Structure formats: C-alpha cells, structure tokens
Amino acid sequence: MSAEGRDEDAAAAALEADPAADEVERESREHPQSSATGRQYASGREGFFGGMRAVVPFLFGTIPFGLVTGIATKAAGLSAAAAVAMTTMVFAGTAQIASLPLLVSGAPGFVVVLTAFIINLRFVIYSATAAPYFATLPMRWKMVLGYFMTDTGFALFLRRVAGQPEMAFREYYFLGSGMTVATVWLITAAVGVLAGAKVPPEWQLEFAATLGILALLAPFVRSKPDFAAAATGGAVALLASGLPMKLGLVAGAIAGICAGVAAERVFAPRAREAA
Amino acid sequence: MNPETNHLHEYGWTLWLIIFGMAAVTILNRAGFILLSGRFSLPPKVQRALKYAPAAALAAIALPDIFTSHGHIDVSLENTRLIAGLFGFSIAVLARSTLPSIIGGMLALHALQHWL
Structure with a gap:
C-alpha cells in the first residue's frame, strides 16, 4: 500500500473537485489539532469516536441540506414512503435533488438513473483514491465503507491519512464519520419530508429543487x-x-x-x- | 416545475424501480474501486475527466429549467424563474452555502411574481 506518487496526485485531483474539501481546509486551519494531524488510535472504538468527533463541525452543512432535500422531495410529489426510501437507499442528496425536476417532467426511468450515475461519478474518484487504504480489509467491511462514502467523509479521511498513511483503525475512523453524517442526514431529511407535506402549494416549493441544483453547482x-x-x-x-x-x-x-x-x-x- | 404539469404520478410502481436503479448505480460508483482494491486503478486522465461530471450534469439539468418558460427559451425579465435562479446562484457563489441561496431564491421568485 502506498500513499505517495500517483495516489497523491489522484487525491489532489479529487480534493479539487470536492466542495466539502473547502470546508475541511477551513476547519483544519482554524483547529489545526482536530483533523489534519492526530494521535494514533489504540482501538476500533477510539477510532470510531475520533471520526465522529472530527465530523461534528460539518454537520452544520448536513442539517440544512437534509431538510432541503426532504422538503424538495415531498414538494415534487413523492409519497412519504418513496421519499424516505430514496433518501435512505440512494443516500446522495445531490443526485436526489437533481432527479426531482426530471421525475416531475416525466423523463424516462433510464434517463433519471443515468443522470444519478453521472452526478455521482465523483464518488468513483473518491472510491479509487480511498481504495488502497482499505485494500486488506475483508469484503463485508469494504461493502459497508463503500455505502458510507460521502463528500465530507472522504475529504476528512483523506486529510487525516495524508499526514498518517499507516494510521491504525482508519476504517473505524471512516465509519464513525460516515455513520454520523448518515444518521443526521436521514433524520433531517425525514423531518424535511414531514415539513414538506404541510407546506401549501402556493409557496411553489418545487422550485426549491431547481434552486438546490444551482446552489450545489456553485462549489463545482x-x-x-x-x-x-x-x-x-x-x-x-x-x-x-x-x-x-x-x-x-x-x-x-x-x-x-x-x-x-x-x-x-x-x-x-x-x-x-x-x- | 409547475404543479399542473407534474407527471410524477404517471410512473406508478416503476418509480420504485427508478429509486432502486439510482441506489444501485450510486453504490456501484461509491464502492466499486474499494471492492476491487489493488486489482485495478483508475488512470489519472479518466479521473481528471470525471472531475467535470458534476458541474456538467448539474448545469445540464438546471439551466434548461430556468432559461425556458412555457416550453420556449425565454431570456427576459418576464421569466421570473430565470431571475430568481440567477439570484440564488449568486448567493451560493458569494456565501458558499446552500440554505441562504435557496431561501433567497424563493423569496426573489415570490417578490418578482408579486411586483412584475
């Protein structure tokens, strides 16, 4: 396993495309001890809580994003069950928000799926960059870590292992940050779905999805x-x-x-x- | 996205297939290289190209949506969604934050519809 040369190149390319990297950079400048450098973890439990703690500042971005995604999904006309299922299974707010205008306009299913695929192609970069750090893990670990790959989690993880390529219990660290983001995201999105159901149609909240796409476009x-x-x-x-x-x-x-x-x-x- | 022209209900149960499909391609993107780890890597050239996918796809969805009204290209002050969309985008660029941009854009939409 190496984190030099080509891999570092890939990491730089990936971070450049990543809106959350911005936040991570700002955060690590303000709190230099918190994420970029850190101590070794003595157990999986410590690593897990380390990841949880490191991701807390970023939840201020996750919370409104979850709410907006939930509200927009409900406003587009999805049933609460379909909205919650989409939020949980797809677990990618950008693709979810982007799919809404397509669904409302009656686009064919394969176009909606293809669009989600294209928007989430950035995860391929993350996955390829993170892969060497997880190469020796058993398959079930890899599947779990794959599901929890997010913009924030990836950027945070990469900062951390860049300064400490052989960090012990790094998979627990990744899981701790990923599960925290996922939990907060699912709860806030569900709250958004419930709130969205109460909003009168005159508010034209369907337009929030389009505004959301434009807002998500900006950091890219x-x-x-x-x-x-x-x-x-x-x-x-x-x-x-x-x-x-x-x-x-x-x-x-x-x-x-x-x-x-x-x-x-x-x-x-x-x-x-x-x- | 006009409520009167919402075609969502026409999908019926196929909406669930679409959700499963979106979930499947997303997990493939996320987990693919981690599952294959060591056996394959992504050429740097391809990585650089993939970097542009979100910007290209998001713009391809949002721009036609705001630059047209009633099925035609409409670049005028009459097109309230265009003005509100550009306003929201500007906030996103300046504030680097999603929520103020959406709230600002929604307020702009309602203000424009009220005053124009």
Missing part, C-alpha cells in the same frame, strides 16, 4: 475548465431540449465533460503533468 465551478464544463453542459442541454426522452440532458452532460477536459488543455497545458 471554481476554475476556468469547471466553468467551461458547466456552460457547455447547460447550453447543449438547453439547445437539445427538444430531443425526446430528455436525452438533451445526457448530451449536455457528456458535452460538458468534454469541454472541461478540452479547456484544461487550453488554460493549463502541461501544468498538471509537471505537478
């Missing part, structure tokens, strides 16, 4: 290539919105990814290779 647009990806994705999807089955959306997403890669070559040729 930081560099010129990011901007190229978003602008191209949006423009192509808009111009292709006449295509049947909402395929304009898929075309936009693919065109946007290509534009981002192309813009990276234009704006930062070789810079990445040199780093």
